[in-house]
Amino acid sequence: MKLSDFTTRSGEWLRGMGPHSEVVISSRIRLARNVSGERFCSKLDRARRADLEKRIRLAILAAELAPSMLYADLTQSVELERQLLVERHLISKPHAASEDPRGVAVSGDEQISIMVLEEDHLRIQVLRSGLQLDEAWEQISAVDDKLDDSLEFAFSKRLGYLTACPTNVGTGIRVSVMLHLPALKLTGDIEKVFRAAKDLKLAVRGLYGEGTEATGDFYQVSNQVTLGKVEEDIISDFRHTIIPRIVEFEQMARRTLLNERTHFLDDKVHRAVGLLRSARILTSEEVLFLLSHVRLGANLGRVRDVDVGLINELFLNTQQSHLQKVLGKRLDTEPRRIARAEYVRKKLGSAD
Amino acid sequence: MKGDCEGCKKPATIHLTEIFGGKKVEKHYCEGCPKLAGDALAAKSHTPINELLSNFVLQHSGAVRDAGTSCEACGITWAEFKQTGLLGCEHDYTVFERELNLVIQRAHEGAQHHVGKVPARRAAGAIVPKKKVDLARLRRDLAKAIEAEDYERAAKLRDQIRQAEG
Ligand SMILES: [Zn+2]
């Protein structure tokens, strides 16, 4: 398996299945871990970094974490490939941009990915469609155990897993749920979600995590407190309280739009469909924005001739790097926007 | 006012200057006071590490060692950590324990102890200490020593606790 094979399939995070999938796009858990006896990343010189990268790579490949596991040495990869991994939520933007020895391991089904030598020695991630946090925890905890057997992670009895940044110390866990909240955005009630999240010490971020805009009405809700709480309790809060409430809030907003503001809703949805079928130049931001409304319309039965699976596919394949990969050529900004519009028209059926 | 803890009116040993909305606010607490953790939490609920560090200037004499203190294993100084927000190695949690305690409490709603997952190898094959040390008692003694401003004894107790914790 090669990095480039990934584009031919829909990423786990956009499979569009799993519980509550009309609103919950994906569930993700990541664990920050460091190898005991080795300096943290910021204090490793290049030679020691390369040695440690190799040691971790061998441990990952020996651990048989999944039936098929790809390991990529990112210093040997091209930028387009790294960008593909970012768009598929398998590595972070800083990990893609770095020039130091580092790597990533990805399981064949893309549920497991491990960033090697990012901020911490290992950032283990499990990503699943819909609301599947319990399953994700079970899976990631087993991966963690297997890797700990050979790598022995830095751990203190008082502070738990020791991380490069003290904000991650303890469990080293980050639980993130990606939500699609177009109705709350349209009604303006999204602000209430932000405020409630802030009170609960949760972070709300955009599509690609830290410092990114909430394009396409995608929001990632994640915990920030990692110490003094048991992993299962953090997860249970998301699973049974936080996420069901936001989902219910979004569903309420959708019902309100459907029953009381039908013309407003239909106008948004059909304008989006119309633009996507007619436009000759499209930026990736605009596509996300329009697809978001189409997805809402499809979920509410307002557009019947557009399949939700196709919408999900377009969400991913209209992103900068995916588009170039799908079309099989490198394109500069302007020709890319034209090619994007063309691709979308072809997929959705052109208006003319 | 200076001299009394905001929370419980005991003699204050921690003096903090918080920059809040561009204004400097001075606050005084006794060490380990529950009010300290609570206030720290209320001050800001979304707190990236840089803000935690820059907005929260620790003035307590005993709490910040001379800028020269560095970790023997990785060479990092507290000043360097304050700049990057990243530690250099696992030992820094011990080297800068006192300084980090406040940062950690602020980031984690006042929590100071891990209660989550323990690596399987530790849980199963853990080496049982020869002498079972009563951690709770040591912590109580530590709190008393700090209250009495007996820093020498407090430092010894901290070492004992650290050893017992492994
Ligand atoms: Zn007090």
Ligand SMILES: [Zn+2]
């Ligand atoms: Zn160090």
